[in-house]
Amino acid sequence: MSTNVTFLINKSEITAGTRGASLGPDAIMTAARTKGSYLFGENTLEQLNITNAFLDRPTKYPFAKRIDGLLSVYQELNTKVADILNKNSFPIILAADHGSAGGTISGIKSAFPDKRIGVVWIDAHADIHTPYTTPSGNMHGMPLASVMNLDNLECKVNEVDPETVSLWNELKAVGGITQKINPKDVVYVGVRDTEEQEEKIIKQLGIKWFTVDDVHNQGITAIVQQIEEQLKDCDFVYVTFDVDSMDPELTSYGTGTPVPNGISPIEAKGLLTALSQNQKTVCLEIVEVNPCLDEKGNTMAEVTLEIVEAITDVIKNRK
Numbered sequence: 001m002s003t004n005v006t007f008l009i010n011k012s013e014i015t016a017g018t019r020g021a022s023l024g025p026d027a028i029m030t031a032a033r034t035k036g037s038y039l040f041g042e043n044t045l046e047q048l049n050i051t052n053a054f055l056d057r058p059t060k061y062p063f064a065k066r067i068d069g070l071l072s073v074y075q076e077l078n079t080k081v082a083d084i085l086n087k088n089s090f091p092i093i094l095a096a097d098h099g100s101a102g103g104t105i106s107g108i109k110s111a112f113p114d115k116r117i118g119v120v121w122i123d124a125h126a127d128i129h130t131p132y133t134t135p136s137g138n139m140h141g142m143p144l145a146s147v148m149n150l151d152n153l154e155c156k157v158n159e160v161d162p163e164t165v166s167l168w169n170e171l172k173a174v175g176g177i178t179q180k181i182n183p184k185d186v187v188y189v190g191v192r193d194t195e196e197q198e199e200k201i202i203k204q205l206g207i208k209w210f211t212v213d214d215v216h217n218q219g220i221t222a223i224v225q226q227i228e229e230q231l232k233d234c235d236f237v238y239v240t241f242d243v244d245s246m247d248p249e250l251t252s253y254g255t256g257t258p259v260p261n262g263i264s265p266i267e268a269k270g271l272l273t274a275l276s277q278n279q280k281t282v283c284l285e286i287v288e289v290n291p292c293l294d295e296k297g298n299t300m301a302e303v304t305l306e307i308v309e310a311i312t313d314v315i316k317n318r319k
């Protein structure tokens with residue numbers, strides 16, 4: 001028996017600060033067509049509603065930009081991801097920006113409310129801000145805090161209005177369970193661009209963090225072993241891959257918030273294929289390809305496609 005894969009395309013790019021990530025999933029599909037790959041025709045493909053019209057009017061929430069739109073994205077993802085999992089299919093989400101990852105996690109938790117879910121967060125950024133601590137107001141910096149039910153008031157720098165607070169609390173409650181993830185069940189890989197408010201809470205919560213140097217020095221096998229050890233008490237694992245975890249010099253600047261000195265595309269592929277082999281892994285997400293910013297044509301999407309092809313192959317051949 002092989003595992004069935006469902007690609008879920010989410011083109012809402014309302015949580016990043018730069019424009020164009022909504023074209024990321026299409027850029028990956030274009031890379032596939034150029035290459036003559038039928039990856040997206042051979043597997044089930046579903047689309048989420050697009051909320052990008054929120055970008056065409058001002059947002060009312062400076063410390064949680066377009067949180068009203070993101071709430072509907074979370075709600076839809078919560079239902080869709082749970083549905084795919086309940087049909088025994090494996091969701092691979094190709095999303096525009098990272099802000100929606102909290103909606104994906106809500107969907108996993110809704111499908112398995114009594115199970116403990118681990119998260120592998122492969123990214124240049126920690127994405128653990130809250131409206132109280134954000135330097136930018138961009139919601140793609142907050143998904144992890146939303147699923148761990150964090151406010152981080154200790155590091156508060158923003159005076160947040162009551163309407164934003166109420167939307168933030170609604171966002172955290174999507175799916176009915178407010179704390180979906182235990183901080184001990186989160187592992188960072190490649191994170192290297194954080195703010196002080198984030199560093200404080202990461203330390204306080206004791207979140208496991210593998211740096212780019214750890215990946216270079218210890219190698220993929222050792223890192224994956226330690227990730228699995230850290231998540232050994234989890235029933236299921238969600239892996240999310242922000243392409244800005246990779247070194248822009250070895251890929252391209254085709255992503256909204258590139259950061260120098262990342263992991264290599266070979267390391268990324270090794271990491272993701274190894275994590276896909278883990279039977280506990282039930283959902284993968286790939287985010288932040290932005291072809292509008294790509295100085296090398298469609299390179300970021302091409303590099304990403306190779307990784308998507310490799311993980312799909314591993315998952316489909318899983319027993």
Ligand SMILES: NC(=[NH2+])NCCC[C@H](N)C(=O)O
Nearest residue numbers: 098125129136138140141257
């Ligand atoms: N997934 C990402 N690209 N996140 C970027 C976040 C950048 C910064 N920490 C912020 O909150 O604005």
